[in-house]
Amino acid sequence: MEYLDFELPIKELEDQLEKCVVIGKESDVDVTNTCKQINKKLEETKRNIYKNLTAWQRVQLSRHPNRPYTLDHINALCGDTFLELHGDRGFKDDKAMVGGLGKIAGQSFMIIGQQKGYNTKTRQYRNFGMANPEGYRKALRLMKMAEKFGIPIVTLVDTPGAYPGLEAEERGQGEAIARNIFEMVRLKVPVITVIVGEGASGGALGIGVGDKVYMLENTWYSVISPESCSSILWKSWEYKEQAAEALKLTSSDMKKQKLIDDIIPEPLGGAHYDRESTFKTVEQYIMKGYNELKDLSTEELLAQRYEKYLAMGHFKD
Structure with a gap:
């Protein structure tokens, strides 16, 4: 440990x-x-x-090397029913974004999420969980496939952000993320999003537009990481703890701001202290969200989703 x-x-x-x-x-x-x-x-x-715990300490817990990643959740939730699907049919298969069909509690889902690595070799292979445009285009291809066959979608968010390299920008990183947000708002099947680790910037939003959005207790969700915020405002990473507090990025902050639907409790010490308990709780919340959405008509589902996101950022004096 x-x-x-x-x-x-x-x-x-x-x-x-x-x-x-x-x-x-x-x-x-x-x-x-x-x-x-x-x-x-x-x-x-x-x-x-x-x-x-302070906001910065929760950020540290969300990055804990022993914390379960997306594929750990998928394997625990789906067992041997998960079938991974590859490629964006345009450029290549992005290993930082994984997705495929699987069954959770007997119900079929299209499951998509960012995957980090466990050691130096796999971190390079997974590009540290930072997807390129082809990763977001693969995710969108799978979501549209799920929509075609009436299969609900689960997205698992765990990324320090979309890959910021020159080649990613050349291939349309901003457009790929914006396209995903645009299309996810219009998907005609239920979408359940769970923040299982880091939820940074547009990299998270690219698969984060859900009818139900849940955060594990010790995760964070923000427009920017505390380190990057500190380097922009103070020209130094030394103020990352102060930035984390100011960004209001913890699960309790996000629930208070009505930007997420609920907080998934973790075992004492974090998800890595009792993985099995964490996986069972995540499954319960996914199925709870699905059961609340499954009987809605397409018109009701879309109207509810539009209202959910249109209400964000509106305040009364």
Whole structure:
């Protein structure tokens, strides 16, 4: 297990508990009470740390190297029913964007999301979860296919942003994302979006226009990352914590602003502490959202979606 800087007190207590257990096994000394006291202190420390997380600490948790990524969710939700589909039929298959058909709780879905890598090799292979235009065009192709056959769509968002390279701009990165937003608003099937990690800028919006939008508790969703915001406003990354607070990017901030529909709770410590529990909760929210949408007529579905997004950004004095 890897620990973030604010989790070091937890690491120290877990190390103490491990040593206590070893001493009990290797000697005749009764350390039961000592182990209980350490374990009690460990639980208290965890609760105190995780109930008082800052915006920047939640950003760090969303990037935790042990956190489940899109394909982890897909494999857990769909098992062996998932069939990955490839290519945008125009340029190539973007490995940062994955998608295909699968069954969740017996219901067929078209599932699309950004995929990050687990080590240096796979991170390069997945381009760090930053899709090129062909990734967004592949996503749109799959969404239109789902619409054609009346299959609901689930999108899993986890990206530090769309790829900002020169070649991506040459191939129409901005147009590809804008086209996806335009087309997703008009899709005639239910769309359920879950932010499972980072939700940065247009890279997230390119697959983020959902009838139901959920965020896992320790994720973030914003027009810009805290580091980039800090570098623009203060010409330095040193103010990233201040930027994270100002951006109001956490799940609770987004719910308060009525930009998402609900927050999916995570196990104490984050999704990586209990993956199975996280996957089950995500499945429950996806099916809850689908059950609320499945009986709507096409006209009702589209009208509800239009109203949802037209209402964003409107305030009364």
